[in-house]
Amino acid sequence: MPVVRLQQVTYYYPLTETPALQDINLEIEEGEFIAVIGPNGAGKSTLCYTLAGFIPHFYKGELQGTVEVDGRSTQDSNLSDWVLRVGLVFQNPFNQISGAKYTVFEEVAFGLENRGVPRNEMIQRVEEVLEMTGIADLAARSPYSLSGGQQQRVALASILVMQPKVLVLDEPTSQMDPIGTREVFGVIRKMAQKGMTVVMAEHKMEWIAQFADRVIALWEGKIFLEGKPQQVLTDERLAEKGFGVSRYTTTARLALSRGLWQAERPLPVTLEEAVSGFAAIRNGQSKGKP
Ligand SMILES: Nc1ncnc2c1ncn2[C@@H]1O[C@H](COP(=O)(O)OP(=O)(O)OP(=O)(O)O)[C@@H](O)[C@H]1O
Ligand SMILES: [Mg+2]
Known part of the structure; x- marks a missing residue:
């Protein structure tokens, strides 16, 4: 049984006439690590929002088809329940920071605090993910005082701490150097090995080739290619369609x-x-x- 199932998903942002996603059919197994590639404007972020329930609950517009996780659909759930199933790390880490907290530790604890998780458990879980994402030494810093790459780690930590079933990441290493990128891909692969299902929009082909189980290539809102990383990433049609190679x-x-x-x-x-x-x-x- 696939964990994630999209059937005939088509989506229009409000007041637009061209769909940002069109006829997307996709099944993802538990623990699979999927990379989503595509040129600018292909629909990668839109697919991330759709999986994470921000479409239709935050972005209105028109959503057709169904998006299901564990047999329940986004349309039949509210966003505050959905975030426990599907966690989204935004493309711009600045959008993830709550603005309500003074330190990285509090920021990462924020979601658990909102859920009323007991204090001891909260501290333990936060310390664990700070360690895992390599930011334990930043715990007392203000989230706003960090570099873009450090903010991306905080954004990842604040989602991982919630232990979602499905982890959706929208270019989570865009502001990181190769060392940071390797570490973060390593953490994410480890989570997938533990059974977390991962969907990551990403441009870095070499990293995808080493870490992903399957690649989905989006083009003009449609799935243009899908398959094993080596096979998709070396397809000769990618360059002419504006994909990075x-x-x-x-x-x-x-x-x-x-x-x-x-x-x-x-x-x-x-x-x-x-x-x-x-x-x-x-x-x-x-x-x-x-
Ligand atoms: N809020 C919005 N309202 C209207 N159209 C939008 C909105 N956000 C995105 N779009 C359009 O939807 C399409 C898909 O955009 P999306 O941001 O999903 O692409 P992307 O693959 O993530 O691109 P990038 O590589 O630049 O992040 C584009 O044509 C874009 O202009
Ligand atoms: Mg995007």
């Missing part, structure tokens, strides 16, 4: 056209895959020499 894929495709990449070898997405592919060519050539 890994530089390693582009390089290897050029090499392939000049006979410098083994035709039977899948195109690389990551640096490691590219290096081993080029090493194989070199070894093959040196073996072939008399």
Whole structure:
């Protein structure tokens, strides 16, 4: 039984005539890590809002079809119940900060406090996620005094602490350096291994290739491609449609056209895959020499 099921989902923002999402059908299994890619305006954030119930409960407009988690639909739930099932980490971390709290610790505790979680349990859960997301040393700082990347960690922590069944992340590492990105992807993968279902809108192809189970490519509000990361991320139609493409894929495709990449070898997405592919060519050539 899939945890998440979208059937025939089409959505129009208020006063718009082109749908931001169109005919989306999607089933996601428990513990799956899905990456959503797409050029600017493809509908990635809109899909995140739809999963998280902000559409239709916050953004009005017109939603057709059904969005279900565990057999219950967003339309039949209210947002305050839904956030316990599906947690959303916003694209801009600034939008996540409550503005009501003076410290990172209080900020991360805010959701649990609102739910009336007993104080001891609250402290324990907050300390655990601060540790996990690498911001324990920021606990006493003001959320507003942090860098963008640090704010993104706080935003992630404040959602993880709620232990949602489904974690939706909208470009959660956009303001992070590669070290931060690796750490955050690591945390998220660990959560997925523990059974949390993850949907992440993301541009960073190399990271997706290493961490995601499945990739959904959105284009003009529709699912344009879907499948295993290597297969989707190296599809030759991506570039012409304005998707980002890994530089390693582009390089290897050029090499392939000049006979410098083994035709039977899948195109690389990551640096490691590219290096081993080029090493194989070199070894093959040196073996072939008399
Ligand atoms: N509040 C809104 N009202 C009307 N149209 C909107 C609204 N928000 C987004 N849109 C439109 O919906 C479409 C999808 O936008 P969305 O923000 O979901 O794209 P995205 O893939 O997240 O893009 P980005 O990579 O820039 O974050 C775009 O055409 C956008 O202009
Ligand atoms: Mg977006």
